Amino acid sequence: MDASGDGRHVRAPRSRMRTATLLCAAAALVAATVPASAHTRAVPAPVPEPVVVVDCFSKAQVRPEEYLLACGDGNNRLIELRWNTWGPQTATATGIDMVNDCNPYCAAGRFRPYPVTVTLSSPETWPEHPDVRRFTMIRLLYTDTAPDPVPKDVTYKLVY
Numbered sequence: 001m002d003a004s005g006d007g008r009h010v011r012a013p014r015s016r017m018r019t020a021t022l023l024c025a026a027a028a029l030v031a032a033t034v035p036a037s038a039h040t041r042a043v044p045a046p047v048p049e050p051v052v053v054v055d056c057f058s059k060a061q062v063r064p065e066e067y068l069l070a071c072g073d074g075n076n077r078l079i080e081l082r083w084n085t086w087g088p089q090t091a092t093a094t095g096i097d098m099v100n101d102c103n104p105y106c107a108a109g110r111f112r113p114y115p116v117t118v119t120l121s122s123p124e125t126w127p128e129h130p131d132v133r134r135f136t137m138i139r140l141l142y143t144d145t146a147p148d149p150v151p152k153d154v155t156y157k158l159v160y
Contacts, residue, residue, distance in 0.1 A: 049131070049132065049133075050062050050086065050088075051086075051087075051088055051089075051091070051123045051133045051134065051135055052126070052132060052133070052134050052135070053067065053091070053120055053134065053135045053138075053158070054126065054134050054158065054160045055067065055068060055160060056068050056071035056160060058128065058160060060126075060129070060132060060134070062086065063081075063083045063086055063091075063093075064081060065079070065080070065081050066078060066079050066080075066081065067081065067118075069097075069138075069156075071160070073106065075099065075100035075102065075106055075109075076097065076098070076099050076100070077097075077098045078095050078096070078097055078098075078116070078118060079095060079096050079098055080095045080096050081093045081094075081095040081118065082094050082095060088123065088133075089121065089123065090119060090120060090121045091119070091120040091121075091135065092117065092118065092119050092120075093117070093118045094115070094116070094117055094118070094143075095115075095116060095118060096113045096114065096115060096116065097113070097114040097115075097116040097140060097142070097147070098111045098112070098113055098114075099111065099112055099114060099147040100112075101147070112147065114142050114144065114145065114146060114147055115142065115143045115144050116140050116141065116142050116143065117140075117141040117143060118138065118139070118140060118141075119138070119139040119141070120135035120137070120138055120139075120158075121135060121136075121137045121138075121139065122135065122136045122137040123135050123136065124136050134158075135158060136157060136158050137155060137156070137157060137158065138155070138156050138158055139153070139154070139155045139156075140153075140154050140155075140156075141153050
């Protein structure tokens with residue numbers, strides 16, 4: 001019975017019933033096809049701190065333009081470094097290795113330029129700063145001539 005009290009049954013038009021059914025079916029279909037990842041907000045991964053190279057003064061550097069190789073006397077310095085890569089495992093650059101020829105002795109010598117490709121590698125935890133990783137190896141590949149008696153391809157351990 002309806003609210004009018006006349007004993008007649010009032011039916012909703014078929015088109016309304018059909019529309020409601022279709023809407024429910026569409027909602028169920030959408031809910032089933034949306035991946036679970038779309039229901040949650042993506043949390044960005046933490047950005048790791050870059051690996052550093054430590055200089056003669058125990059200062060951490062990233063992509064330095066210059067790097068002193070001979071800390072004791074300053075007779076060997078990398079200059080004009082242009083970094084091609086700086087990643088979590090290696091870093092590569094091109095630049096100039098300025099080396100004192102020490103002729104006739106170092107105080108009277110001349111600094112001579114040698115084009116070089118530099119590769120930093122072997123990152124390890126920096127003991128003085130356990131939350132920082134530092135490169136521990138440096139490779140110098142001379143692209144022309146190398147300073148005598150250094151080979152054209154040489155690798156050194158960085159101890160700073």
